[in-house]
Amino acid sequence: MAAGSLAEFAEHVLRVDELFHDGADDSEAAVVPRRALRDRINPLEHFSDGEFLSRYRFTKDTVRELLKCLPMEESVSNRGHPLPPMLQLAVALRFYGSGTFQVVTGDLINVSQPTVCRAVERISTLIAAHLFPRTVKFPATAAEFQADTTAFYRLGRFPGVTGCIDCTHIRIKSPGGQLGEVFRNRKGYFSINVQMPTHQIPQRAGIRRPTSKPETVWRGLLEFGSAAFHA
Template sequence: MSRMWNAFMLLEAADAEAKKINRQRMLLNRVRNRERLLQKIPEWQFRTHYRLNKEEFHSLCDELRRNTRLKGSKTTSLELKVLTALSFYAMGSYQKGIANEVHMDQRSVSQCIREVTKALNVLSNKWVQFPQTSTQRTKIKQGFYSKFNFPGVIGAIDCTHVAIVRPAANEPCFYNRKGFHSLNIQMVCDSDLRITNVNAKFGGASHDSHIWESSRLRNHMESLQRSGESVWLLGDSGYPQRSYLMTPILNAEPGSRGDKYTKVHIKARNCIERAFGVLKSRFRCLLGQRVLYYHPDYAAEIVIACVVLHNMLLDSRGIPTDQDAEVILSTDPIQPTVVENGLDVIAGRAVRDRLINSSF
């Protein structure tokens, strides 16, 4: 009886080992099939579907591998994780791209997107930088001056709304003037549409001027002013006029210097609108029609991940042309014009007047 039991146990162990080997082979074959699938996709189709070409994709994977904790597993390579996330960013749907082609379940897809998004946020300190040195600021000023003949500009600023599902907590903070829930994302870009600053902490109910007044960037611009630098951002009438933040002159007399200033201001500030258009066209998960079904904090991380990719593509391809972005109709609520009085406004208007008289 004992011998029979021992023989039975040996057979059970051998069967378990055989099953383990078969599972390992199946996993290995699945990984190999995914790699072959990647190689078979034509370049044009790859770029259309994932927004990056294959060279840019491999460069991204290398950087994530070197500089973040993102790793592959036995069942899902790092490359597949990145492709799955890129498909989501580009299309805004779990049912698109390689995740569907290799029959990955939704839970695995969601995990891949989360891991890659976290990793791209780690890279944001490198890829999304407001100019910190005089040399960096001079380069950006030269860009705005050469293109628009507007001196002293180190960025165009505005906010854009990214739709999210109704949050469980603090719901009124996210309900915007257009009647949907969103994040109101403040961004700054240079004349090449490179995004240099992102503030994704506020809900859609927050006014642009409130986000600005609460941002670290405002403190930084004030410190530059105190140090004697004549630099400024360009904002629309939803922002307060400050000595470091130039806004348009409403109802300026036609043909006057103020009118000329405002026309040039609008052209130069349009860089941020174009940047929003390119960003949302390339990464359609940010479009209002797509709605991010996540907690606001995670939705903000997805926005930042897309901004990192946007800047990477600028480094790879140069300034986007009109062909790089479809026309995106704005769904951003119209922000009321800021009406202010006080010493800050008086000082800001005085600086603006001097700028107009000397340059326009």
């Protein structure tokens, strides 16, 4: 083979090699890593009764009954590996009960943070729309107030008592604006003070107020109770 032909052949090989490596680089750049799917844990099957109660603040039977009260249906398709209603409820209850980060809540049953976010939003909306009006209320009539007063008196000889109250702080981001500081509590962070009056019967009525002044809380409570009584 002539020297010219060898040189041309060598040059051709180098060009082919360059094209091959350039194509390989493009292929590598175009590869999208596939999401690893992990087996989801059903907490009702995975945890004992005591373990479940300590993590979710409800018994397994209570959670099953709660699910029946919410209009949720299984997805008709498996596209995107949707979270079953029971696991959505478990995720939301865990988030409510622990107050931890959504990613930590998701790690408990092997789901992502966006999945936790969607589940909490959906369950919260369903509870507010369907469960709240049925179970959370003040006595609406004088007769109901009298029934509560009688029940408390029978319970511990407490005269004139219609309910007990407790409060907790729900941490929030600063709402900003001129009223932002109204939501700063005595410990220095922003929160909503949630009061929970509890009757002798298992019904509750929650009131949410800014937290900087206790008199704001009590004024709101009295206004709410008066409105309920005269409704």
